[in-house]
Amino acid sequence: MALTEDEIFGKVQSALEDALGVDEDEVTKEATLVGDLGAESIDFLDIVFKLEKAFDIQIPREELSPEDILTNSQYVQDGVVTPEGLAELKKRMPWADLSDFEADPKVQNFGNLLTVGDLCRYVQDKVNG
Amino acid sequence: MLKKTKLMKYRQLDRIVAIEPGQRLVAQRTLRSDEEYLRDHFPRFPVMPGVMMLEALHQAAVWMIRVGDNFASPLVLLREVRNVKFGDFLSPGETLQVTAEKVKENEGLITVKATAEKDGRVTVSARLILERSGSNEPPETDTDDDVRRRVKDQFHNLFGDVPQTA
Amino acid sequence: MRWFWIDRFTEFVSGSHARGIKNVCLDEEVVDEYCPGFPMLPPTLIIEGMAQLGGILVAEHFEFDKRVVLAKVGKATFHLPAVNGDQLIYDVRLDAVQPNGGTVVSTSHCGDRLQAEIDLMFAFLEPGQVPVDGPLFDPPDLRSMLQIMKFFSVAVDARGNRFPDYEKLH
Numbered sequence: 001m002a003l004t005e006d007e008i009f010g011k012v013q014s015a016l017e018d019a020l021g022v023d024e025d026e027v028t029k030e031a032t033l034v035g036d037l038g039a040e041s042i043d044f045l046d047i048v049f050k051l052e053k054a055f056d057i058q059i060p061r062e063e064l065s066p067e068d069i070l071t072n073s074q075y076v077q078d079g080v081v082t083p084e085g086l087a088e089l090k091k092r093m094p095w096a097d098l099s100d101f102e103a104d105p106k107v108q109n110f111g112n113l114l115t116v117g118d119l120c121r122y123v124q125d126k127v128n129g
Numbered sequence: 130m131l132k133k134t135k136l137m138k139y140r141q142l143d144r145i146v147a148i149e150p151g152q153r154l155v156a157q158r159t160l161r162s163d164e165e166y167l168r169d170h171f172p173r174f175p176v177m178p179g180v181m182m183l184e185a186l187h188q189a190a191v192w193m194i195r196v197g198d199n200f201a202s203p204l205v206l207l208r209e210v211r212n213v214k215f216g217d218f219l220s221p222g223e224t225l226q227v228t229a230e231k232v233k234e235n236e237g238l239i240t241v242k243a244t245a246e247k248d249g250r251v252t253v254s255a256r257l258i259l260e261r262s263g264s265n266e267p268p269e270t271d272t273d274d275d276v277r278r279r280v281k282d283q284f285h286n287l288f289g290d291v292p293q294t295a
Numbered sequence: 296m297r298w299f300w301i302d303r304f305t306e307f308v309s310g311s312h313a314r315g316i317k318n319v320c321l322d323e324e325v326v327d328e329y330c331p332g333f334p335m336l337p338p339t340l341i342i343e344g345m346a347q348l349g350g351i352l353v354a355e356h357f358e359f360d361k362r363v364v365l366a367k368v369g370k371a372t373f374h375l376p377a378v379n380g381d382q383l384i385y386d387v388r389l390d391a392v393q394p395n396g397g398t399v400v401s402t403s404h405c406g407d408r409l410q411a412e413i414d415l416m417f418a419f420l421e422p423g424q425v426p427v428d429g430p431l432f433d434p435p436d437l438r439s440m441l442q443i444m445k446f447f448s449v450a451v452d453a454r455g456n457r458f459p460d461y462e463k464l465h
Contacts, residue, residue, distance in 0.1 A: 018212075020212075021214075040214070042418060045393065045396045045416065046366075046416055048393060049396075053391065061393065061394060136328055137329065138296075138325045138328050138329075139328070139337055166296055166297070168298075169297055169298035169440075172432050173427050173433060174426075178298065179364075179365045180340065180342050181339070184337060184339040187338075203332075204330065204376070206376060207373055209371065209372045209373070210370070210371045211369070211371075212369070212370075213368035215365060215366055215367065255368075264332075272333070275332045276331070276333045278332075279331035279332040280330065280331060
């Protein structure tokens with residue numbers, strides 16, 4: 001079942017509206033899930049359930065939350081992700097736009113990285129890939 | 130017949146801090162360590178059940194509406210709750226500041242946004258839709274008048290005279 | 296006052312669904328005093344009944360090896376108040392599970408009338424997430440709670456066997 005970008009965006013938008021209790025016009029492609037839409041860790045679980053249902057896909061936890069990379073001393077030094085760590089993150093999350101994070105790769109910045117657009121690209125890879 | 134004052138077993142608001150009738154209500158709820166159900170929730174980690182925090186939000190919404198209507202409706206029924214998020218636990222001794230605000234009213238359905246804060250951080254939030262209703266008992270029983278009167282008394286017994294800001 | 300918001304299980308099929316009964320009684324102070332002159336079961340306690348059935352459904356799926364807490368009420372709709380003398384029939388279906396949580400969809404009926412529809416999400420507490428380590432219930436406490444709710448009398452486990460036993464309940 002190949003879905004268009006617009007169809008994917010529409011369903012992702014719906015899922016985020018339901019999970020986060022926000023209005024449709026707040027859910028733009030550039031909006032960050034944490035900063036702009038107020039998502040907390042409890043909401044990520046809810047978002048995963050809703051996306052799995054909407055797109056009939058499986059979302060393993062580590063694909064959206066690379067906690068294992070961010071807590072690995074091989075990839076993180078003094079709270080900053082190393083070049084090796086960045087490479088691992090890019091491998092794990094090829095659909096995410098990491099350019100802003102690369103400019104200041106502090107672990108504490110990672111939480112606010114993901115945008116609605118990133119999520120759409122993730123779903124697109126899963127559904128059409 | 131003994132007059133029961135201040136009695137409402139499932140009371141979730143200790144006191145009303147501020148009220149704009151029909152628009153906004155701010156109240157407080159402190160969890161006491163001797164609340165009986167804590168032994169079941171949970172035996173090894175006593176915390177306020179999520180639904181009880183939701184009930185605090187619900188009661189704030191109901192009183193906000195009732196006072197705004199001057200207790201005109203026998204019942205104010207909860208029709209729908211959406212997006213209730215339980216963000217943090219409440220342990221004995223901790224206090225929730227509960228706020229209910231009317232968002233809109235459409236065809237008899239009142240939408241309220243309600244939150245509870247602990248130490249200035251929102252730990253519970255919900256969107257509630259409530260509806261005024263009669264008791265639907267036969268009018269010959271005068272149930273509606275009876276309930277109206279009793280609920281008004283209940284409010285004054287529970288909260289005393291609450292200063293209202295228009 | 297016990298924090299039991301279902302009276303008993305009537306059905307339990309591992310990984311699928313659970314059904315139970317809640318009687319609304321005038322002698323419950325909560326019912327009598329809530330709306331004076333109009334005894335009713337507070338709707339949030341109907342949500343709690345579903346959360347108890349649903350929480351056990353989700354926990355049993357992991358053989359009671361997870362610390363299950365109610366994380367969200369996605370949506371709850373109440374069509375009628377539950378009044379003294381009503382017998383509510385709760386039906387909870389397992390919707391989805393993940394290693395760190397689960398969702399259920401549920402209904403409450405009074406006779407053949409739909410009384411409420413409730414969707415819930417549970418999360419599993421990670422080690423170190425709360426000040427207490429280990430289970431939220433002492434295994435014998437949880438076991439006896441399930442026993443008096445007639446869970447063991449009706450339950451069918453993941454392999455289709457009746458009278459299941461669970462290591463984590465000992």
